[in-house]
Amino acid sequence: MTDRCPSARWLLFHKDLLVLPSKEPFSLPEDGDVNRLPHPPLRSGMVPRADESLFWGELDPDEPIPHGTEAIGLRDLWALAGEELFRHAGTAFQVMNWRRNTRFCSRCGDAMVPSEVDAGLLCPSCGFASYPTLSPAVIVAVVRDGKLLLARNSRFPKGRHSVLAGFVEPGETLEETVRREIREEVAIEVKDIAYFDSQPWPFPHSLMLGFTARWASGEIRPDGTEIEEAGWFTPEDMPDIPPSISISRRLIEHWRSGALR
Structure with a gap:
């Protein structure tokens, strides 16, 4: 899983919905919540252009959402948390979808791996690079x-x-x-x-x-x-x-x- 700091907060997605603790007031899952998940995120990463404590993760769509959580649409987040977090969640959602749809190299078919220098994915076999769709x-x-x-x-x-x-x-x-x-x-x-x-x-x-x-x-x-x-x-x-x-x-x-x- 992605290296992260102990104070990390998470934007967790399940079938394109955002998963949040079902408690008041509004809050994001924290690192301890993610560590206690019965199934770790399939894919995860740091949210671009956010502070270093904000991460995204994609939960297994074949598993139910964790106990004590609820799933909401991204548009609903605006009313709950305002524009800044909506922007970060939107960025995370875009990157997650791209990573999900770009698991294999479109040139040779090998598995893609995250780049160590930028937001791209690289093919270790032929060197092909892919970047988030826009x-x-x-x-x-x-x-x-x-x-x-x-x-x-x-x-x-x-x-x-x-x-x-x-x-x-x-x-x-x-x-x-x-x-x-x-x-x-x-x-x-x-x-x-x-x-x-x-x-x-x-x-x-x-x-x-x-x-x-x-x-x-x-x-x-x-x-x-x-x-x-x-x-x-x-x-x-x-x-x-x-x-x-x-x-x-x-x-x-x-x-x-x-x-x-």
Whole structure:
């Protein structure tokens, strides 16, 4: 198991859920809790960009969660512990998923081993190196005459609308992705594209790159596959929107503050 200090705290995952002690107030499992587990974590490591006392571990999915614990979704952690720990847990979740899916070399099939110098995995046979998967995606607040473009994705909960988003394709600039995604999903053209902010999004390994843009031409025509409906909204007639955990909500609040008109 990963070398660690006696004061280590753990982010333990079981079938993509976070395992926490079922006691109040909120706390993370400590090193003694992990030592007492009937089955040690299958994989573990230090959480990147956290202090040296924070570790992640993947519990055996074929075993029940330990007695005295409960399992929650990552999104629920935001309300329990705030943004900083949510960020660390998201990082741990991304690295864990990558390690789980990269056990063998994609070039020669030998077992991969952790690098001693960085976050990568190395093949001891052919020297191939692999690094955590990261999928960049744009997310865009489009305005027209003071109104905001919001759309309902077919995967959203009933009634939920949000700003549009999509993954960057090979060879594209981010601005080209913004134009293509908006055109493909709702058949309009945009201009005045400007960077807003970014957010790591561990579902499962995205980096959300936020932009603002203005309507240039065309009328809304949802693609009917990914986007079921879309429209221009004022601050007074807003539908159900994403929670504050996401950059989509920050883009919407940026517009509602009057910064985009």
